[in-house]
Amino acid sequence: MTGDNLLGMPETRLPFEPEVVDALDRATTRDEIAAVAAKYPKSSLAWARLAEATFDRADPITAYAYARVGYHRGLDALRKAGWRGQGPIPWNHTPNQGVLRSLYALRQAADAIGETDEVTRLTDFLRDADETAVARIESEGQPSEPQPPTEAFFIRGQD
DSSP, X not given: OOXXXXXXXXXXXXXXXXXXXHXXXXXOSHHHHHHHHHHSTTOHHHHHHHHXXXXXXXXXXHHHHHHHHHHHHHHHHHHHTTOOSOSOOOTTXXXXXXXXXXXXXXXXXXXXXXXXXXXXXXXXXXXXXXXXXXXXXXXXXXXXXOOOOOOOOOOOOOO
């Protein structure tokens, strides 16, 4: 038993997908990301990235569908890796991030369509898998160190 894993369940660690990661690193448009998902349909990472690329709060259905595929592909991969429906899925193991991203993207799209029961279930799933996953996804693109405050001042003169 290590860390916060009080139940002593082994961590699930998915296999690396270097070809998927390389293809996604080269993809710059939504169509290119879709081509990666089509070429590697078992990859939850590819589907998660496609859901992220298509998410629009005003029209979330497409992202919801892509995230749902990523979620199911992720469950398939987890089960194949020995996961039995519970236990840690650590974010720090990079190949697990596709599943966790799919869960997050599905939760985001479910929230946008008002599917509150699913949002609650996915929030619990993410927390149980890795308590840090949501914060890590949400902090992406944010500066890693606090930026110094900016100050503005005005000099007013008389006309």
